[in-house]
Amino acid sequence: MKAILFVFPFVLAVAYFPISQCQNLPLIEQTCKQTPYYGLCVTSLKSDPRSKTAGDVQAIALIMVDIIKAKAGGSLQHIEKLKQKYPALRVPLSACKDRFNAIIIGDVPQAVEALTKGDPKFAVDAANDAALEADSCERGFSGKSPITQMNKLNHDISIITASIVKTML
Amino acid sequence: MADSNVSYNPLPDGERPRPTRRRSIVLVLSGLLVVGFLVALLSDNGSIAPTNVIDNDNNNVNDNAQNGLNDVSSSSKDPERLRPFTSASSAGVSEKSNRRFGARTASYPWTNNMLSWQRTAFHFQPQKNWMNDPNGPVFYKGWYHLFYQYNPNGAIWGDIVWGHAVSKDLIHWYHLPLAMVADQWYDIMGVWTGSATILPDGKLMMLYTGSTNESVQVQNLAYPADPSDPLLIKWVKYPGNPVLVPPPGIGAKDFRDPTTAWLTSEGKWRIAIGSRINRTGITFVYDTKDFINYELLRGVLHGVPNTGMWECVDFYPVSTTGEHGLDTSHNGPGVKHVVKASMDDDRHDYYAIGTYHEKNVTWVPDNPEIDVGIGIRYDYGLFYASKTFYDQNKKRRVLWGWIGESDSEIADVKKGWASLQGIPRTVALDTKTGSNLLQWPVEEVDSLRLTSKEFKKIELKPGSVMPLDVGSATQLDIVAEFELDKAALEKTAESNVEFSCSSSEGSAERGALGPFGLLVLADDSLSEQTPVYFYIAKGKDGSLKTYFCTDQSRSSEANDVNKSKYGSFVPVLEGEKFSMRVLVDHSIVEGFAQGGRTTITSRVYPTKAIYGAARVFLFNNATGASVTSSLKAWQMNSAFIRPYPDDDDERHSGTEPTYEVRGSKTKYLGNLLTSSLLFLNARNNFL
Numbered sequence: 001m002k003a004i005l006f007v008f009p010f011v012l013a014v015a016y017f018p019i020s021q022c023q024n025l026p027l028i029e030q031t032c033k034q035t036p037y038y039g040l041c042v043t044s045l046k047s048d049p050r051s052k053t054a055g056d057v058q059a060i061a062l063i064m065v066d067i068i069k070a071k072a073g074g075s076l077q078h079i080e081k082l083k084q085k086y087p088a089l090r091v092p093l094s095a096c097k098d099r100f101n102a103i104i105i106g107d108v109p110q111a112v113e114a115l116t117k118g119d120p121k122f123a124v125d126a127a128n129d130a131a132l133e134a135d136s137c138e139r140g141f142s143g144k145s146p147i148t149q150m151n152k153l154n155h156d157i158s159i160i161t162a163s164i165v166k167t168m169l
Numbered sequence: 170m171a172d173s174n175v176s177y178n179p180l181p182d183g184e185r186p187r188p189t190r191r192r193s194i195v196l197v198l199s200g201l202l203v204v205g206f207l208v209a210l211l212s213d214n215g216s217i218a219p220t221n222v223i224d225n226d227n228n229n230v231n232d233n234a235q236n237g238l239n240d241v242s243s244s245s246k247d248p249e250r251l252r253p254f255t256s257a258s259s260a261g262v263s264e265k266s267n268r269r270f271g272a273r274t275a276s277y278p279w280t281n282n283m284l285s286w287q288r289t290a291f292h293f294q295p296q297k298n299w300m301n302d303p304n305g306p307v308f309y310k311g312w313y314h315l316f317y318q319y320n321p322n323g324a325i326w327g328d329i330v331w332g333h334a335v336s337k338d339l340i341h342w343y344h345l346p347l348a349m350v351a352d353q354w355y356d357i358m359g360v361w362t363g364s365a366t367i368l369p370d371g372k373l374m375m376l377y378t379g380s381t382n383e384s385v386q387v388q389n390l391a392y393p394a395d396p397s398d399p400l401l402i403k404w405v406k407y408p409g410n411p412v413l414v415p416p417p418g419i420g421a422k423d424f425r426d427p428t429t430a431w432l433t434s435e436g437k438w439r440i441a442i443g444s445r446i447n448r449t450g451i452t453f454v455y456d457t458k459d460f461i462n463y464e465l466l467r468g469v470l471h472g473v474p475n476t477g478m479w480e481c482v483d484f485y486p487v488s489t490t491g492e493h494g495l496d497t498s499h500n501g502p503g504v505k506h507v508v509k510a511s512m513d514d515d516r517h518d519y520y521a522i523g524t525y526h527e528k529n530v531t532w533v534p535d536n537p538e539i540d541v542g543i544g545i546r547y548d549y550g551l552f553y554a555s556k557t558f559y560d561q562n563k564k565r566r567v568l569w570g571w572i573g574e575s576d577s578e579i580a581d582v583k584k585g586w587a588s589l590q591g592i593p594r595t596v597a598l599d600t601k602t603g604s605n606l607l608q609w610p611v612e613e614v615d616s617l618r619l620t621s622k623e624f625k626k627i628e629l630k631p632g633s634v635m636p637l638d639v640g641s642a643t644q645l646d647i648v649a650e651f652e653l654d655k656a657a658l659e660k661t662a663e664s665n666v667e668f669s670c671s672s673s674e675g676s677a678e679r680g681a682l683g684p685f686g687l688l689v690l691a692d693d694s695l696s697e698q699t700p701v702y703f704y705i706a707k708g709k710d711g712s713l714k715t716y717f718c719t720d721q722s723r724s725s726e727a728n729d730v731n732k733s734k735y736g737s738f739v740p741v742l743e744g745e746k747f748s749m750r751v752l753v754d755h756s757i758v759e760g761f762a763q764g765g766r767t768t769i770t771s772r773v774y775p776t777k778a779i780y781g782a783a784r785v786f787l788f789n790n791a792t793g794a795s796v797t798s799s800l801k802a803w804q805m806n807s808a809f810i811r812p813y814p815d816d817d818d819e820r821h822s823g824t825e826p827t828y829e830v831r832g833s834k835t836k837y838l839g840n841l842l843t844s845s846l847l848f849l850n851a852r853n854n855f856l
Contacts, residue, residue: 107578
């Protein structure tokens with residue numbers, strides 16, 4: 001009897017304090033449900049350790065903006081390599097470089113500002129534009145793009161981000 | 170006024186210049202030379218002959234098939250209902266979303282030539298970088314002041330501070346130093362939108378929102394450092410700021426944009442601040458005696474469910490008996506009150522007309538079906554964060570609106586700037602309908618008019634396009650009237666389909682009684698064109714319903730610009746002709762229908778229909794009616810918006826600068842033309 005009384009508080013403690021990792025699953029899933037690319041949204045966020053401790057939608061959105069930035073940066077590097085490999089595609093690849101550059105120096109800073117300083121609609125604009133830039137890059141190849149998957153990924157994570165921020169409005 | 174950029178020696182009083190006969194001849198010859206030069210420059214037009222029917226299938230650039238790539242917009246599939254009802258949730262788009270992409274064109278590279286052309290000649294914009302909301306507009310000691318949200322560091326939103334400019338006439342602006350920067354803990358994250366109040370003793374109070382070091386939205390007081398300085402260059406922030414913080418239960422980021430204050434019959438000042446409770450947009454009301462201590466009044470002035478956060482609330486009286494403006498504090502018989510708010514969710518400005526009850530601090534809309542956020546918009550294109558002020562100088566109420574870009578960021582970064590202010594408009598109650606406002610460009614816009622061309626009673630058969638020889642077509646003021654054959658109006662079969670500008674096929678969608686109107690910023694081959702037009706639909710009961718639309722689907726061959734169609738229903742009363750006024754100023758087109766009952770602002774970014782290649786056409790793409798049109802088109806001068814001269818003496822005197830603009834800073838044909846025309850005009854005056 002005494003043993004049970006002794007153990008009981010610990011049982012209560014375990015029951016009432018969920019493991020911290022589980023606590024944020026609902027937030028990620030709940031947030032991603034409001035985007036058109038649920039799977040990509042969840043895997044993108046989960047691949048970032050910060051998502052484990054993100055406490056609200058704003059924090060999630062900032063992680064997504066960071067992912068846009070990282071992917072755009074990686075895309076720029078890839079484009080540089082492709083310019084060597086496909087000299088015939090130099091013109092559209094240069095246009096793409098400008099587009100991803102605009103994402104990094106324009107859209108990403110605007111999104112971060114808007115989210116941190118408290119006027120999120122400008123982050124929706126910025127994320128939507130990032131999707132547009134990726135899409136425009138793709139169109140520059142008139143169907144013969146060597147980076148279709150990459151552009152689609154950039155586009156989709158941008159749309160995810162815009163959708164997430166829209167829920168904050 | 171110092172409109173002329175030609176210097177002249179002031180004459181002794183009473184004398185008028187009397188040029189000699191020889192001098193007249195020399196002047197005429199030099200004028201002819203200039204004209205000849207210009208004709209030579211522009212003479213690559215070739216012949217312009219009336220062209221054929223507009224194809225229905227030559228464009229697929231704007232459609233619902235988005236090539237598998239979506240964007241975040243609740244695409245406006247909801248038809249625009251009978252004005253005035255529109256659904257706030259039907260749009261949900263922001264300026265860079267709602268893309269409809271061109272399937273056929275490759276990604277279009279923006280050249281410096283194309284981008285430079287986009288800068289406007291007579292709309293307010295800073296010399297570079299980003300701008301958004303107009304702030305604190307006011308007339309003070311002989312000058313109109315405009316402050317605005319500005320980013321001194323780039324062409325994106327961020328690091329927001331208050332820009333400042335002054336003008337004697339709402340058209341010719343002089344840039345001044347930044348009025349307020351983010352240098353206090355209570356506005357370090359942003360010096361955001363606010364409004365000016367002039368007290369009866371002439372004191373000027375500025376209330377504005379600051380985003381604090383913890384991104385909390387608070388209201389702050391500022392006032393001129395030197396009230397005797399007509400240019401109001403330096404500002405002081407009240408040391409005890411903030412004067413207002415979010416009330417209990419209200420989100421830290423849901424409390425911004427204080428209005429101009431109005432006097433109550435108890436002698437207190439009253440202000441409104443927008444906010445929200447869950448999805449209901451609301452506006453709080455506070456009373457104050459000193460702009461420092463405030464009493465939050467119980468309840469809210471008004472709220473509308475499902476409209477989201479209300480930004481940039483505006484509240485003002487309108488006369489029911491005349492077109493003059495009313496001081497913001499005015500109340501009494503013959504007055505209705507307008508509540509306006511900018512919907513954060515769908516990026517549109519809505520207003521509603523109703524009755525203000527001062528005692529119990531409420532406002533009741535005349536028609537709850539077209540309440541704030543669900544009813545009438547100031548403008549059916551790009552127009553946001555607008556704000557009015559009472560111009561005690563000319564006894565009118567003037568409306569400013571932020572016009573963002575609808576191109577892509579890459580272009581903004583390249584061109585180094587983003588956003589315009591719309592042309593300032595007077596706003597008054599439409600006493601003929603009683604249920605909407607009328608907006609019209611301020612009369613000073615007319616002072617920009619140079620030469621004009623008039624066209625009388627041009628008949629446009631169904632499916633016709635007629636070029637208009639107006640000369641240069643990038644800076645225009647066009648006033649046009651249209652009449653349809655009465656018989657055609659009567660015999661047209663009824664339509665059961667509800668028309669909507671945004672979900673239609675634009676000017677390519679042929680109905681019995683429309684579309685007809687103007688094609689602006691078009692090139693000779695019409696590969697680029699921006700139709701501004703009427704479309705008359707016949708309802709089930711046989712009544713005619715007129716829509717006013719702007720179609721961007723073919724405005725540019727570039728595929729990274731907005732290609733949607735804008736517009737709405739416009740009331741046309743018995744006996745009225747269909748009338749529109751269109752201002753074209755490079756990358757902005759503003760249309761005003763039926764004296765300003767419905768307005769549409771668009772940003773257009775042609776790649777070919779620029780500089781000397783831009784044209785204007787009349788068109789009638791209806792199938793069942795001929796249209797007769799009369800119109801007048803003026804070349805518009807530049808407003809030569811520039812910095813106020815650095816000369817301390819001139820600045821202290823607060824008089825309008827009189828220095829001449831030497832040479833031409835710009836190298837583009839459009840400005841060359843207008844400068845030359847101004848020169849000729851000034852010389853003509855001299856004679």
